[in-house]
Amino acid sequence: xxxxxxxxxxxxxxxxxxxxxxxxxxxxxxxxxxxxxxxxxxxxxxxxxxxxxxxxxxxxxxxxxxxxxxxxxxxxxxxxxxxxxxxxxxxxxxxxxxxxxxxxxxxxxxxxxxxxxxxxxxxxxxxxxxxxxxxxxxxxxxxxxxxxxxxxxxxxxxxxxxxxxxxxxxxxxxxxxxxxxxxxxxxxxxxxxxxxxxxxxxxxxxxxxxxxxxxxxxxxxxxxxxxxxxxxxxxxxxxxxxxxxxxxxxxxxxxxxxxxxxxxxxxxxxxxxxxxxxxxxxxxxxxxxxxxxxxxxxxxxxxxxxxxxxxxxxx
Numbered sequence: 001x002x003x004x005x006x007x008x009x010x011x012x013x014x015x016x017x018x019x020x021x022x023x024x025x026x027x028x029x030x031x032x033x034x035x036x037x038x039x040x041x042x043x044x045x046x047x048x049x050x051x052x053x054x055x056x057x058x059x060x061x062x063x064x065x066x067x068x069x070x071x072x073x074x075x076x077x078x079x080x081x082x083x084x085x086x087x088x089x090x091x092x093x094x095x096x097x098x099x100x101x102x103x104x105x106x107x108x109x110x111x112x113x114x115x116x117x118x119x120x121x122x123x124x125x126x127x128x129x130x131x132x133x134x135x136x137x138x139x140x141x142x143x144x145x146x147x148x149x150x151x152x153x154x155x156x157x158x159x160x161x162x163x164x165x166x167x168x169x170x171x172x173x174x175x176x177x178x179x180x181x182x183x184x185x186x187x188x189x190x191x192x193x194x195x196x197x198x199x200x201x202x203x204x205x206x207x208x209x210x211x212x213x214x215x216x217x218x219x220x221x222x223x224x225x226x227x228x229x230x231x232x233x234x235x236x237x238x239x240x241x242x243x244x245x246x247x248x249x250x251x252x253x254x255x256x257x258x259x260x261x262x263x264x265x266x267x268x269x270x271x272x273x274x275x276x277x278x279x280x281x282x283x284x285x286x287x288x289x290x291x292x293x294x295x296x297x298x299x300x301x302x303x304x305x306x307x308x309x310x311x312x313x314x315x
Contacts, residue, residue: 003086003095004309011103014305017153020111021118027300028115028272030058038295040250048072052083056295061306062088063299067101071204080142081105087302097306101298106142108301109291110150112246112271113221116289117198118154119274120244120281121219133157136191138209138232139202140164140173143223147200148177148184157198160184161191165203193218201225201232206256212236220288225256233288235261241286243268247294254292 006014030036038056045051049070056063067083074080083101088094135157137144148160160177162184164170170186177184193199194215201209203224212234220241225232238261245251248270251258258268271289273279281287 003097005084005098006100006305006309008100008103011100011305012107014099014308015103015107015111015301017107017111017114017150019308020107020301020304021115021150021154023300023304024108024112024115024297025275027058027296027303028275031296032272032276032278035059036296041293041295046070054293054295054298056299057090058296058299060090061096061299061303062090063295063302064088065101065104065295065298067105074141085298085302087299087306097302097309099302099305102142104298104301104305105293106146107150108297109143109223109293110146111301112291112297113147113200113223113289114150114154115275116221116244116271116291117151117219119271120242120287120289122155133197134195135160135198135200136187136193136196137162137173137200137202138164138190139200139224140166140169141202143202144173144200145176147202147221147223148182151198151200152182155198157182161187161196163187163190163209192216193220203232204230205232206230208232208234210234212240214240217284217286220286221291222257222288223291226254226292228254228256228259230256231260233257233261237286238263238288241288242282243288243290244271244274245269245289246271246291246297250292250294251290255290258290 036058042053052067054065065085081102085099085101085104087096162170162173174184174186190210194213197218199220201222209232
């Protein structure tokens with residue numbers, strides 16, 4: 001059969017933020033109930049990058065993402081991530097649709113961070129949600145922008161600051177966000193995290209991006225350090241905060257921040273336990289949500305995009 005193939009813009013339209021957040025919540029519950037399978041992803045080194053193969057299933061559907069990651073691609077005018085995600089009917093093996101892998105990855109990662117912010121800090125009566133949160137973003141690429149869009153779709157934000165190793169990129173990023181109606185400024189030097197309620201780190205750094213500040217008691221979504229040699233967060237912060245991850249086994253092998261800080265893995269909780277009501281979110285203090293990626297999050301996004309396609313075809 002000829003499965004429809006959606007380009008970047010079409011994939012984006014099929015993944016509205018609030019619906020994607022709920023699709024990820026549903027997938028976390030399936031995972032917690034033992035209804036999913038997602039073997040360790042295959043990573044094959046390439047010159048200047050890596051080829052990833054990420055299969056999974058939830059019993060109803062299967063998905064595989066085949067993608068390459070080349071950090072040097074933006075300098076060549078190319079996306080860092082190139083590939084496709086294929087949604088498959090599990091009981092017959094029929095391919096149902098193909099989606100742009102870069103868009104799937106960017107939006108499901110950001111939406112999962114937004115869900116984590118809602119679940120781990122959203123119930124607090126104090127900042128950042130009662131009067132509008134202050135967001136600090138490290139990085140100015142695709143994931144950084146996706147996180148601003150996802151967080152503002154589900155939480156009240158009143159201002160954003162962005163810091164990037166390229167000041168020109170930070171200024172361009174700030175201009176785009178500011179023009180969209182959300183005040184945003186570029187910070188030439190790393191600001192103190194204590195001045196912000198929400199922090200997003202979306203870089204390929206191998207060293208911590210900022211110093212800890214004991215006054216900070218907000219929420220951090222750390223999504224850039226997805227290999228053991230990478231690191232975005234200071235060990236001092238990780239040693240005093242509550243840590244939640246998207247997948248414990250994957251984090252133990254890939255989360256460079258946590259590995260370098262030598263965190264006590266007995267205290268690291270998967271987000272699914274909070275979503276399922278088996279663990280309480282921390283009542284106070286800083287919270288770090290560390291995400292290294294999981295094929296099931298691709299499947300959640302592909303399922304949603306497919307359902308959107310089905311609705312459109314029925315009109």
